Amino acid sequence: MPAKKSPALHPDLASVLVTKAQISRRVKSLGRELKRIYGDEEITVVAIMNGAILFTADLLREIDNAVRLDCIRTTSYGNATESHGTPKLVHGLTLDVTDRHVLIVDDILDTGRTLSLIASMIRGMQPASLRVCVLLDKKGRRVVPFEADLVGFQIPDKFVVGYGLDFAERYRNLTHIGVLKTSRQKVHA
Ligand code: IMP
Numbered sequence: 001m002p003a004k005k006s007p008a009l010h011p012d013l014a015s016v017l018v019t020k021a022q023i024s025r026r027v028k029s030l031g032r033e034l035k036r037i038y039g040d041e042e043i044t045v046v047a048i049m050n051g052a053i054l055f056t057a058d059l060l061r062e063i064d065n066a067v068r069l070d071c072i073r074t075t076s077y078g079n080a081t082e083s084h085g086t087p088k089l090v091h092g093l094t095l096d097v098t099d100r101h102v103l104i105v106d107d108i109l110d111t112g113r114t115l116s117l118i119a120s121m122i123r124g125m126q127p128a129s130l131r132v133c134v135l136l137d138k139k140g141r142r143v144v145p146f147e148a149d150l151v152g153f154q155i156p157d158k159f160v161v162g163y164g165l166d167f168a169e170r171y172r173n174l175t176h177i178g179v180l181k182t183s184r185q186k187v188h189a
């Protein structure tokens, strides 16, 4: 049998930070952590679009709990790699979360602005419990104090794409997470 070739590095990436296999192993172990936390309770999952879509889809298939899924959307970076000030909610919850066990899922915790806004909004709706699970955490970048209950990977302060994370809506479908070349961090049409 011919030797298995490792996939070529995407030309817009400077390096791969988290491989497809590492993501898959960590998502499985996060599923086990969720099972330990929630037992057989029903979970109301709130995924933050668009970045958390791939992670949420994989994570939810690792747990056998009853799950209600809702998605919310905040203002995005647009075509930049830095967030500008306070995020705003552009599409809110459709499910009622009062007295429910709510798990917010996001792709990355960066300045903390987005998740602190969403968590305080949901806390105001009196859920039975509220937890936050993020795939990536750039701890050094926090502007607002905020910690997630479950974190997939701690990463350095680099702009990353893939597995749901984008730059100007591109690269979300990469199966791994990589550092975007600075030469590619320019405005796309
Ligand atoms: P925060 O409000 O600054 O914590 O930003 C959270 C949001 O910014 C995430 O949900 C991502 O959509 C986006 N973001 C932060 N860092 C990156 C990155 O390195 N790559 C892609 N998107 C990012």
Ligand code: MG
Binding pocket: 048, 049, 050, 051, 052, 106, 107, 108
């Ligand atoms: Mg996001």
